[in-house]
Amino acid sequence: MRKKVTIVGAGNVGATAAHWIAAKELADVVLLDVMEGTPQGKALDLMQAMPIEKLDCTITGTNDYADTANSDIVVITAGIPRKPGMSRDDLLNTNAGIMSTVVKQVVAHSPNTIIIVVSNPLDAMAQAAFKHSGFPRERVIGMAGVLDSARFRTFIAMELDCSVENVTAFVLGGHGDTMVPLSRYSTMAGIPITELIPADRLKELETRTANGGAEIVKFLKTGSAYYAPSSAAVEMVEAILKDKKKILPCAAYLQGEYGIDGLFVGVPCKLGANGLEKIIEIKLTAEEQAALQKSADSVKELCTVIGVQ
Numbered sequence: 001m002r003k004k005v006t007i008v009g010a011g012n013v014g015a016t017a018a019h020w021i022a023a024k025e026l027a028d029v030v031l032l033d034v035m036e037g038t039p040q041g042k043a044l045d046l047m048q049a050m051p052i053e054k055l056d057c058t059i060t061g062t063n064d065y066a067d068t069a070n071s072d073i074v075v076i077t078a079g080i081p082r083k084p085g086m087s088r089d090d091l092l093n094t095n096a097g098i099m100s101t102v103v104k105q106v107v108a109h110s111p112n113t114i115i116i117v118v119s120n121p122l123d124a125m126a127q128a129a130f131k132h133s134g135f136p137r138e139r140v141i142g143m144a145g146v147l148d149s150a151r152f153r154t155f156i157a158m159e160l161d162c163s164v165e166n167v168t169a170f171v172l173g174g175h176g177d178t179m180v181p182l183s184r185y186s187t188m189a190g191i192p193i194t195e196l197i198p199a200d201r202l203k204e205l206e207t208r209t210a211n212g213g214a215e216i217v218k219f220l221k222t223g224s225a226y227y228a229p230s231s232a233a234v235e236m237v238e239a240i241l242k243d244k245k246k247i248l249p250c251a252a253y254l255q256g257e258y259g260i261d262g263l264f265v266g267v268p269c270k271l272g273a274n275g276l277e278k279i280i281e282i283k284l285t286a287e288e289q290a291a292l293q294k295s296a297d298s299v300k301e302l303c304t305v306i307g308v309q
């Protein structure tokens with residue numbers, strides 16, 4: 001039997017995630033939204049591409065959570081995106097309300113599912129999903145680090161004029177202005193990029209990475225990025241469905257790791273069939289640890305505002 005992935009929110013990120021999942025033939029997809037007709041129309045449109053692409057996936061559009069029952073994974077993209085001049089944190093109150101109603105419905109219909117949170121502000125929304133679901137931390141994971149590190153990889157590959165496949169990159173911390181790109185753990189074909197790119201130029205690439213979402217919002221004007229974000233969420237879906245034991249930077253609920261307790265922060269995680277299978281702890285310099293702590297403090301502030309600290 002095929003796996004079942006529900007995507008809540010059939011907007012830009014949600015619909016594009018459905019597209020990537022189908023393109024990789026990972027699972028049957030249920031696309032759910034509050035907008036009547038939107039998920040149905042997008043799902044039918046995607047279904048009609050399946051014969052052309054020679055893919056066997058069923059994509060169902062719905063407004064009814066009954067159709068999401070017993071999903072293996074639920075990806076939550078429901079919520080408003082930011083527009084130019086806004087920070088992700090400006091979405092806090094609206095999206096917290098949406099997250100609370102969505103998660104209750106998700107849990108009622110798929111009590112054993114694994115939730116991947118995408119809605120912003122990401123770390124606080126992951127914490128809200130964790131608290132409202134009552135799930136163990138293994139089954140609530142936030143998507144941000146895969147996207148942020150993919151952005152860093154893109155900029156490094158552009159700088160070194162090499163294949164993106166040769167570049168690995170590392171980003172820690174929250175998905176906001178306080179994220180921590182770690183050049184020291186980033187490589188081109190195994191060679192530390194700190195040996196290939198001068199420090200001042202690297203700083204510029206790190207800053208561009210931290211502002212990567214805003215750069216796209218400025219271009220798009222009506223919303224935020226969705227091709228890379230949906231691709232990033234689907235890399236996590238694939239790691240779980242295929243039990244890949246893949247190490248990916250994700251927002252995870254820390255319980256003492258990195259000296260942080262009771263908060264979602266972006267750290268290297270092992271993803272497999274059980275969801276979050278391990279948090280990988282690496283040695284940080286005092287400066288990096290301080291940057292991570294600052295990032296955690298800003299997540300805590302948001303969580304306090306919406307009562308999920």
Ligand SMILES: NC(=O)c1ccc[n+]([C@@H]2O[C@H](COP(=O)([O-])OP(=O)(O)OC[C@H]3O[C@@H](n4cnc5c(N)ncnc54)[C@H](O)[C@@H]3O)[C@@H](O)[C@H]2O)c1
Nearest residue numbers: 009010011012013033034078079080081118119120143229
């Ligand atoms: N974590 C990340 O790295 C990352 C990356 C990109 C976008 N995002 C966030 O993802 C969210 C979605 O972005 P988008 O570009 O797809 O926005 P969008 O406006 O295109 O889509 C959002 C969808 O959510 C739906 N929705 C609203 N309330 C709902 C509810 N209660 N139940 C079900 N669906 C509901 C809307 O009808 C809409 O179709 C935003 O909050 C955005 O900031 C996060």
Ligand SMILES: O=C(O)C[C@H](O)C(=O)O
Nearest residue numbers: 082088212213214224225
């Ligand atoms: O920037 C945003 O608001 C959307 C997302 O978090 C991103 O990084 O692209």
